[in-house]
Amino acid sequence: MVLENIDMQWLLSFQKVYEQLSFKRAAEQRQLPTSNISRHVALLEQALNIRLLERTTRKMTATAAGEQLYHSLSPLIMAMGDALKEVHQVGDSIAGHLKIITPDLPFMAEAIADFCHKHPRIKLSCDTQLNPAEGLLEGFDLVLRFSRGSLEDSGWVAKELLRWPSYVVAAPCLLEKYPTPESIDKLSKSPCITSLSVLQGMPWRFKKAGAISVVSSYKVNSGQMAKAAALKGLGFAILPLNACLTELEQGDLVKINLPDEPEDLVLHALYSGRKYPLVKVTAFLDHLQSNYCQLFI
Numbered sequence: 001m002v003l004e005n006i007d008m009q010w011l012l013s014f015q016k017v018y019e020q021l022s023f024k025r026a027a028e029q030r031q032l033p034t035s036n037i038s039r040h041v042a043l044l045e046q047a048l049n050i051r052l053l054e055r056t057t058r059k060m061t062a063t064a065a066g067e068q069l070y071h072s073l074s075p076l077i078m079a080m081g082d083a084l085k086e087v088h089q090v091g092d093s094i095a096g097h098l099k100i101i102t103p104d105l106p107f108m109a110e111a112i113a114d115f116c117h118k119h120p121r122i123k124l125s126c127d128t129q130l131n132p133a134e135g136l137l138e139g140f141d142l143v144l145r146f147s148r149g150s151l152e153d154s155g156w157v158a159k160e161l162l163r164w165p166s167y168v169v170a171a172p173c174l175l176e177k178y179p180t181p182e183s184i185d186k187l188s189k190s191p192c193i194t195s196l197s198v199l200q201g202m203p204w205r206f207k208k209a210g211a212i213s214v215v216s217s218y219k220v221n222s223g224q225m226a227k228a229a230a231l232k233g234l235g236f237a238i239l240p241l242n243a244c245l246t247e248l249e250q251g252d253l254v255k256i257n258l259p260d261e262p263e264d265l266v267l268h269a270l271y272s273g274r275k276y277p278l279v280k281v282t283a284f285l286d287h288l289q290s291n292y293c294q295l296f297i
Contacts, residue, residue, distance in 0.1 A: 005047050011073060013040035014052060018070045021060045094283045095121030102144040103267075104128040115287045122280060130198050130221050141281050143270040146198060148205040148263040156270040161288055164240035164265045167248075168256040174233040175254065181236070184209050184260055191235040193218045193226045203238055205263040238262045 016026035017037060027034040045052050052066035062070065085096075102108050116122050130146070144161070151158050168187065170180075181187035184206060192214035195203045198221045202211045218234050220226055223243055230237035230244075231252055239253075247253040269288075271281050 006044065007040070010040040010044040010047070011077070013037045014044050014066075015070065015073060015077060017041055017053065017060075018062055018066060094119045094280055096278070096280050097123045097125065098142070098280045098284065099125045099140040100142045100144070100284075101127045101129050101140050103130050103146065108144070111288055111291065114291070115284055118287075119283070141271060141278060142284065145268055145270060147266050147268055148203060149210070151268065156272065159269045159271070159285060160266055161269050161285070162267040164242055166238050166240050166262040166265050167244070168236055168258060168262060169230055169239055169244055169248070169253040170236045170256055171231055171233040171253060172251070174230075174235070177233070180256060181258070184212060184258060187236060187256070187258065188212050188214050190215065191218075192216045193220070193229050193235040193237040195219060195226075196221045206260040207263055208260045240265045 013026060013030060013032075013036070016029050017023060020026045020029065023034050023037050023041075027037045030037065041053065048065075048069075050065045051063050052069060054061045054063060082097075100112070102112075112124065112126060116124050127140075143156070148166075174191075178190050179186075181190055188204075192204065194214060194216040196219040202213075204214050205211045216235065218229050220229070223239065226237050227239055227244060227247070229235065230239065231247065236256065244253055248255060269285055272278075
């Protein structure tokens with residue numbers, strides 16, 4: 001069976017009949033004569049050579065094949081409807097439903113609000129997550145995520161938005177208990193502050209040595225919490241320079257000089273790899289880079 005043998009009208013009529021279990025009510029919803037709806041379903045069954053609906057004088061029920069076709073068909077029809085609606089709404093303007101996952105960053109809150117203020121035809125749905133699960137991504141247009149080093153391969157396009165050079169730092173009180181590590185190997189045997197799940201739980205990535213395992217009894221998914229722990233002397237930490245510059249200048253934290261540098265912390269935008277990116281997505285990314293590229297965590 002090839003798609004060219006199936007009329008879209010047959011599928012739309014079948015969908016409504018399945019939902020309403022009535023040719024009459026389906027016809028009312030589709031604003032077509034009942035005879036047309038009945039003929040569409042009959043032609044679809046004939047083309048597929050299978051019964052989709054059992055009809056009696058008292059009721060109508062779907063067959064197993066009808067159930068399968070409906071549940072497979074509905075998301076496709078919905079996606080087609082969304083695509084057509086978006087093309088109709090957008091044209092040369094910026095409009096439509098923009099669905100984003102982003103870390104809860106102060107400048108991102110300002111950026112998103114400013115974008116929606118400038119483009120009132122945008123409808124926003126935004127979820128703030130630091131480490132979104134892979135299965136969740138498919139329902140969103142754009143996912144903003146931190147990384148160190150190379151990204152894992154996926155079907156998404158990855159666009160770098162912001163990059164922060166990072167240092168290994170420690171509080172003076174920690175260095176009174178543990179000698180300053182002079183190598184990556186010695187650092188890995190010292191108490192370190194690491195992430196729980198963000199960055200695959202391995203923020204300790206260096207430009208030459210790659211990912212290293214460290215001793216850690218303090219794991220958090222927050223740069224602010226990691227810095228607070230470092231200031232208390234709970235362990236060595238990798239922090240973006242701009243997040244700890246004041247503490248370094250005041251001597252509350254000390255930069256650890258090593259023969260290798262930590263990988264930069266990078267904020268990537270991940271979006272669908274389709275041939276023509278959505279106008280609303282590219283417009284939002286341009287907005288971020290034009291107005292917020294000088295801002296830091």
